[in-house]
Amino acid sequence: MTLKQLCEEISCGDPNMLGEGSQIGSRIMCPEYSLHIEDRKTYPLSGDERVFILCWVIHPERKLYGTIKPSAVSFSYSCGFNENCKTQMHTHEYLELAYIVSGTFRQRILGKDIVFKKGELCLIDKNCLHQDYLDSEPACILFIGIANEMFDSIITNQAANERIISFLQTALLKQKNLWQYLHFKPKDPSDNRIEEYLLDLVNELILHDKASSYICHGLLMRIFTLLSTSYDISLSSRMQRKMNWILFEEIISYIKQNYRDITIKQLSRHFHFHEDYFNRMLKSKTGMTYIQYVQNLRLEEAERLLRHTGLTIDEIVSRVGYSNKGYFYKIFMEKNHMTPDKFRKEILY
Numbered sequence: 001m002t003l004k005q006l007c008e009e010i011s012c013g014d015p016n017m018l019g020e021g022s023q024i025g026s027r028i029m030c031p032e033y034s035l036h037i038e039d040r041k042t043y044p045l046s047g048d049e050r051v052f053i054l055c056w057v058i059h060p061e062r063k064l065y066g067t068i069k070p071s072a073v074s075f076s077y078s079c080g081f082n083e084n085c086k087t088q089m090h091t092h093e094y095l096e097l098a099y100i101v102s103g104t105f106r107q108r109i110l111g112k113d114i115v116f117k118k119g120e121l122c123l124i125d126k127n128c129l130h131q132d133y134l135d136s137e138p139a140c141i142l143f144i145g146i147a148n149e150m151f152d153s154i155i156t157n158q159a160a161n162e163r164i165i166s167f168l169q170t171a172l173l174k175q176k177n178l179w180q181y182l183h184f185k186p187k188d189p190s191d192n193r194i195e196e197y198l199l200d201l202v203n204e205l206i207l208h209d210k211a212s213s214y215i216c217h218g219l220l221m222r223i224f225t226l227l228s229t230s231y232d233i234s235l236s237s238r239m240q241r242k243m244n245w246i247l248f249e250e251i252i253s254y255i256k257q258n259y260r261d262i263t264i265k266q267l268s269r270h271f272h273f274h275e276d277y278f279n280r281m282l283k284s285k286t287g288m289t290y291i292q293y294v295q296n297l298r299l300e301e302a303e304r305l306l307r308h309t310g311l312t313i314d315e316i317v318s319r320v321g322y323s324n325k326g327y328f329y330k331i332f333m334e335k336n337h338m339t340p341d342k343f344r345k346e347i348l349y
Contacts, residue, residue: 003199004101007140010206011057011065011076028054028066028077029134032086038129039090043147044068050150051216053205054143058103062136070208085134095146096124097223099198103139107132109181119194121184121227128180142198150217154224155272183234184227191230197223248285251278259297260321264290298322299335306344313340 001009027044045052049070057065066077086108098105098121105116109130116122124130126148146154186194201219204212251271255262264275267290278290286293298320305316314325322328332340 001199003142003195003202004140006199006202007055007101007142008057010069010202011055011067012078013076027068029056029064029079029081029132030088030090031081032088032131034088037088039088041090041092043094043145045070048213050147050213051201051205051220052145053202054145055202056139056141056143058134058137058139058141060136060138062134064134069202069205070212081134083136087132087134089129089131091127091129092124092145093126094148095126095151097144097146098122098124099142099144099194101140101142101195103137105132105139105141106135114183116183119186119189121194121231123182123184125180130181142202144198144201144220146220150220153217154221184231185234187230187232193226193230194223197226244281248281251281255294256297259294259301260319262294295331296335299332302328302332302340303336303343306340307347316340 027041030039053069055067055069059065062081062083064079064081067075089108098107098116100116100118100120102118104118107114107116107122107130109122109124109128113133114122197219201216201223204215204219251267254270255267258266264278267273267278268275282288282290282293288296302316302320305311305319309316311319317323317325317328320328329339332343336343338346
């Protein structure tokens with residue numbers, strides 16, 4: 001069975017048909033009712049469930065069928081809609097990854113209309129304001145809701161490349177007017193691996209037993225690894241530069257706050273980047289490697305303490321993060337061409 005066939009089966013063919021007006025309808029599709037109100041969709045599952053799918057099947061006679069998995073009761077929701085119908089503007093408290101199984105799909109994200117084609121994906125951050133269009137053209141869309149803890153775990157395991165992690169960092173920095181979604185386009189449209197992984201994910205959520213959460217976690221890691229290697233991100237160079245600069249400032253701020261005892265492994269754990277990323281980033285922005293940059297911060301602080309405090313040299317060496325006084329003298333003299341004692345005397349006199 002293909003992914004499209006499975007989506008159609010679970011959305012249109014379940015025995016418990018919940019018609020228009022059912023309470024579940026607002027979860028599946030809420031038509032626009034106000035230009036000024038923003039809905040906030042909470043995470044629909046409880047307990048340890050960290051991923052769910054919402055499936056839409058749009059029929060040409062302007063009929064929408066949908067379902068959610070996992071669900072305590074198997075159901076299919078159906079409703080009619082008018083041409084150019086839109087959902088109510090809304091945000092999620094979780095991340096959403098949408099895959100276009102067939103047809104095309106249009107969304108309005110942060111005030112901009114974007115059309116997604118078959119085989120493309122869109123990752124939307126939590127709190128990102130958007131709405132969906134319903135058109136008469138047939139389409140099938142698979143929405144994957146990912147709890148924040150699940151996504152953090154995927155990132156921690158570095159199943160994504162630096163550009164996807166930059167997106168997460170931007171979200172953590174609350175730069176909400178900059179960028180809150182990523183548009184993925186396949187490099188090779190004939191590569192069917194994403195559909196294989198998604199088919200396994202949907203089947204696992206239908207089965208929904210005690211092992212499902214672990215299996216779904218592994219499948220999402222495979223999906224994000226594939227997105228990192230086999231998909232292009234539709235992102236303007238200007239936007240990429242802005243994102244990179246925000247991330248650079250956050251990394252620099254963290255280093256400055258922790259320069260006395262920071263290690264590159266600690267930096268890697270905190271920001272979820274490979275260690276060589278920091279060397280490349282700092283070299284491109286400052287002309288210094290990570291070690292050179294931290295060393296320069298420590299020496300600048302040592303110079304400040306020599307100028308403005310009565311601390312002994314030994315106290316200053318310890319204060320700026322060095323345990324080897326001889327090494328401190330060596331690098332201090334390389335930079336200032338004099339010993340710390342002489343530096344202090346020349347400042348004072």
